[in-house]
Amino acid sequence: xxxxxxxxxxxxxxxxxxxxxxxxxxxxxxxxxxxxxxxxxxxxxxxxxxxxxxxxxxxxxxxxxxxxxxxxxxxxxxxxxxxxxxxxxxxxxxxxxxxxxxxxxxxxxxxxxxxxxxxxxxxxxxxxxxxxxxxxxxxxxxxxxxxxxxxxxxxxxxxxxxxxxxxxxxxxxxxxxxxxxxxxxxxxxxxxxxxxxxxxxxxxxxxxxxxxxxxxxxxxxxxxxxxxxxxxxxxxxxxxxxxxxxxxxxxxxxxxxxxxxxxxxxxxxxxxxxxxxxxxxxxxxxxxxxxxxxxxxxxxxxxxxxxxxxxxxxxxxxxxxxxxxxxxxxxxxxxxxxxxxxxxxxxxxxxxxxxxxxxxxxxxxxxxxxxxxxxxxxxxxxxxxxxxxxxxxxxxxxxxxxxxxxxxxxxxxxxxxxxxxxxxxxxxxxxxxxxxxxxxxxxxxxxxxxxxxxxxxxxxxxxxxxxxxxxxxxxxxxxxxxxxxxxxxxxxxxxxxxxxxxxxxxxxxxxxxxxxxxxxxxxxxxxxxxxxxxxxxxxxxxxxxxxxxxxxxxxxxxxxxxxxxxxxxxxxxxxxxxxxxxxxxxxxxxxxxxxxxxxxxxxxxxxxxxxxxxxxxxxxxx
Amino acid sequence: xxxxxxxxxxxxxxxxxxxxxxxxxxxxxxxxxxxxxxxxxxxxxxxxxxxxxxxxxxxxxxxxxxxxxxxxxxxxxxxxxxxxxxxxxxxxxxxxxxxxxxxxxxxxxxxxxxxxxxxxxxxxxxxxxxxxxxxxxxxxxxxxxxxxxxxxxxxxxxxxxxxx
Numbered sequence: 163x164x165x166x167x168x169x170x171x172x173x174x175x176x177x178x179x180x181x182x183x184x185x186x187x188x189x190x191x192x193x194x195x196x197x198x199x200x201x202x203x204x205x206x207x208x209x210x211x212x213x214x215x216x217x218x219x220x221x222x223x224x225x226x227x228x229x230x231x232x233x234x235x236x237x238x239x240x241x242x243x244x245x246x247x248x249x250x251x252x253x254x255x256x257x258x259x260x261x262x263x264x265x266x267x268x269x270x271x272x273x274x275x276x277x278x279x280x281x282x283x284x285x286x287x288x289x290x291x292x293x294x295x296x297x298x299x300x301x302x303x304x305x306x307x308x309x310x311x312x313x314x315x316x317x318x319x320x321x322x323x324x325x326x327x328x329x330x331x332x333x334x335x336x337x338x339x340x341x342x343x344x345x346x347x348x349x350x351x352x353x354x355x356x357x358x359x360x361x362x363x364x365x366x367x368x369x370x371x372x373x374x375x376x377x378x379x380x381x382x383x384x385x386x387x388x389x390x391x392x393x394x395x396x397x398x399x400x401x402x403x404x405x406x407x408x409x410x411x412x413x414x415x416x417x418x419x420x421x422x423x424x425x426x427x428x429x430x431x432x433x434x435x436x437x438x439x440x441x442x443x444x445x446x447x448x449x450x451x452x453x454x455x456x457x458x459x460x461x462x463x464x465x466x467x468x469x470x471x472x473x474x475x476x477x478x479x480x481x482x483x484x485x486x487x488x489x490x491x492x493x494x495x496x497x498x499x500x501x502x503x504x505x506x507x508x509x510x511x512x513x514x515x516x517x518x519x520x521x522x523x524x525x526x527x528x529x530x531x532x533x534x535x536x537x538x539x540x541x542x543x544x545x546x547x548x549x550x551x552x553x554x555x556x557x558x559x560x561x562x563x564x565x566x567x568x569x570x571x572x573x574x575x576x577x578x579x580x581x582x583x584x585x586x587x588x589x590x591x592x593x594x595x596x597x598x599x600x601x602x603x604x605x606x607x608x609x610x611x612x613x614x615x616x617x618x619x620x621x622x623x624x625x626x627x628x629x630x631x632x633x634x635x636x637x638x639x640x641x642x643x644x645x646x647x648x649x650x651x652x653x654x655x656x657x658x659x660x661x662x663x664x665x666x667x668x669x670x671x672x673x674x675x676x677x678x679x680x681x682x683x684x685x686x687x688x689x690x691x692x693x694x695x696x697x698x699x700x701x702x703x704x705x706x707x708x709x710x711x712x713x714x715x716x717x718x719x720x721x722x723x724x725x726x727x728x729x730x731x732x733x734x735x736x737x738x739x740x741x742x743x744x745x746x747x748x749x750x751x752x753x754x755x756x757x758x759x760x761x762x763x764x765x766x767x768x769x770x771x772x773x774x775x776x777x778x779x780x781x782x783x784x
Numbered sequence: 785x786x787x788x789x790x791x792x793x794x795x796x797x798x799x800x801x802x803x804x805x806x807x808x809x810x811x812x813x814x815x816x817x818x819x820x821x822x823x824x825x826x827x828x829x830x831x832x833x834x835x836x837x838x839x840x841x842x843x844x845x846x847x848x849x850x851x852x853x854x855x856x857x858x859x860x861x862x863x864x865x866x867x868x869x870x871x872x873x874x875x876x877x878x879x880x881x882x883x884x885x886x887x888x889x890x891x892x893x894x895x896x897x898x899x900x901x902x903x904x905x906x907x908x909x910x911x912x913x914x915x916x917x918x919x920x921x922x923x924x925x926x927x928x929x930x931x932x933x934x935x936x937x938x939x940x941x942x943x944x945x946x947x948x
Contacts, residue, residue, distance in 0.1 A: 197923075198910050200923070201910045201913050201916065201924075201925035202913055202925050233912030234912055236912070383909065384907065386869040386872075386911075387869035387907065387911055388911075389907075389909035389910065389912075392909040424815070425905060425907070426909060462811075463815060464852075465814075465851070465852040465853065466851035466852035466905075466906070467849065467850050467851065481807065482808045482809065482810035482811055483807075483810075483846060484846055484849040485850070541911060542912075543869070543870035543912055543914060544873045544914075545873065549912035550912050584869070615911075617869045617870055617873060619873060628872075631869070631872050635906070639906070641849070744928075744930060746886070746929050746933070767885065769881065769882055770878060771878070771928070774875070
């Protein structure tokens with residue numbers, strides 16, 4: 163088909179201006195200002211950078227970029243000087259930022275003592291190159307390919323790094339069917355959690371009768387512990403928009419939606435901006451790239467309902483109704499939004515689609531395992547040293563992720579469990595940490611990939627409490643339409659709450675198992691159907707903890723408030739007053755220097771803050 | 785009650801006017817109204833119903849489904865505790881319990897003097913900085929009970945993020 167657009171010119175211009183930025187004789191300073199960066203103080207660092215440049219009379223370009231994924235080191239600041247690789251600095255404070263600018267730009271000292279790594283060709287003595295960073299060297303970045311590299315508000319940055327080339331390829335040289343075949347060949351499966359073959363999903367919708375057809379991006383990332391979609395939308399929104407346009411072309415949709423959580427205000431505004439830019443450049447609208455294909459997209463903000471991540475609920479919400487799921491079939495591919503054929507894909511899936519079309523299916527299919535191809539993105543959080551976002555080939559052992567990439571467990575504690583897949587997932591015990599991170603291996607272990615949240619837990623976590631936490635989440639988020647989910651999870655939560663209060667009975671465990679079985683088979687949607695997973699996996703792998711709570715009225719991990727007491731270990735306490743200052747209940751009394759403090763059990767509300775602040779390990783849990 | 789929280793004197797037609805009279809706009813319309821007056825007053829719900837040609841019951845039933853919508857004005861200071869998994873592991877629940885204890889209210893409630901509202905948010909996606917608490921517009925990462933209570937007591941802006 164004839165494509166008269168001058169995409170090649172646009173691309174050449176973008177690449178030239180990108181190269182000019184890289185080769186520029188002016189210093190270039192980059193600062194990560196995604197939500198995680200901002201929460202840890204990036205904006206005050208940004209102000210300090212501007213102030214330092216002014217004070218020192220330096221002319222420099224300052225660019226706000228998204229997140230590299232090294233969230234533990236936020237806020238980060240990178241400096242690029244002519245002829246040198248980009249140097250990345252972590253744990254920035256306004257003072258440090260000013261000092262580094264002066265030392266590096268004025269005095270030529272790159273401050274290896276404060277640097278995290280160098281990025282790009284060239285070496286600086288004493289600084290680890292990016293690809294050799296423990297957190298980064300085993301990663302393979304596809305969905306996260308641009309985060310931290312580009313200014314998300316500049317479409318030309320995305321184009322310069324290969325963006326919209328996949329769309330150009332699709333529109334200029336492929337039929338919609340060829341696009342579907344290419345995606346099928348890549349082996350891409352939906353990264354929202356269920357892992358359904360993307361090509362097949364598109365094919366169903368392409369074959370469906372009815373018009374118009376709709377293409378939706380599900381950016382309603384509600385899983386607690388998952389933040390990859392937020393990070394991609396904030397750091398590289400065009401990769402998602404490009405994937406969405408490609409998908410729309412493949413299925414024959416002329417209208418699309420991006421349904422994004424309102425809890426992510428920065429992601430919402432970044433995507434809005436990106437959509438406008440894409441429209442201005444003619445990537446959205448009528449006759450895209452001169453191909454005759456028309457497609458435009460609207461952004462819908464969610465309104466705070468976890469269940470809206472489920473596709474039928476999400477569509478109900480777009481239609482202006484309560485976000486309740488309905489039974490399937492009919493599947494959205496036949497009868498979706500307003501009864502028309504609809505495809506819904508996750509943010510990561512779409513970010514990978516744009517890569518697959520640009521780079522070819524085999525580049526993607528060559529990664530991962532036989533049945534789970536490509537890469538998967540995980541959010542590492544909890545008790546782990548390198549918290550942040552990572553992307554690894556499917557099948558990478560959990561061990562590698564936790565200990566190599568994640569840097570292991572802080573404070574020399576032992577790994578106890580990994581919670582994977584959000585509230586619908588499961589808790590894997592430490593001895594299963596050789597499990598490969600792919601759809602099949604995870605299902606075998608009783609967990610699921612889910613959206614990719616990985617919460618690492620050390621010995622200080624009570625697994626009964628964790629199960630209770632997830633059930634309380636599900637209970638609060640159940641839409642209430644079907645009885646098993648509405649009342650079944652409530653019953654499970656009541657039992658779990660009783661157990662954590664030391665009021666468990668011997669028949670509780672069989673009751674939980676029976677409820678779990680029934681809820682699994684009879685719930686309307688995946689939220690209910692998978693809700694017993696945290697209970698089932700903790701019962702499977704940590705049954706002794708349940709038994710200790712029920713039979714011995716004891717919480718082995720020292721978490722469940724009613725079953726524990728705090729006490730000061732007199733031999734270890736030197737009366738430093740840290741705990742006394744931190745105690746919100748005023749239950750700790752200072753006696754005198756080098757004397758143990760006194761903890762009044764009747765005032766103590768067992769918040770555990772004293773134990774957190776004590777540097778001498780002098781607070782014990784009984 | 786102080787004027788500023790019950791202030792509903794704004795041109796509701798001006799807010800609604802930007803939207804088509806289409807059911808699909810119900811949620812965006814409610815979001816726009818809430819952005820203006822801080823909550824969905826009875827008047828606002830009926831204006832929206834009239835504008836979109838829906839019954840008030842329909843509007844209310846949709847609005848009440850979503851946690852974002854409030855039907856009562858919030859206190860001057862809104863403290864939102866993130867209830868995500870990472871925040872749970874990092875001690876978010878303890879922070880919430882302590883704030884509840886100090887203010888004598890539960891999540892979703894406002895103190896009688898209308899100074900404080902406590903709320904929870906499912907997960908704001910800043911898990912690497914857990915536990916996270918949002919005091920008004922300011923997001924506090926690596927929060928502690930004392931830091932939050934201090935911020936609340938002094939009503940000072942100690943955090944850095946002002947989300948748009």
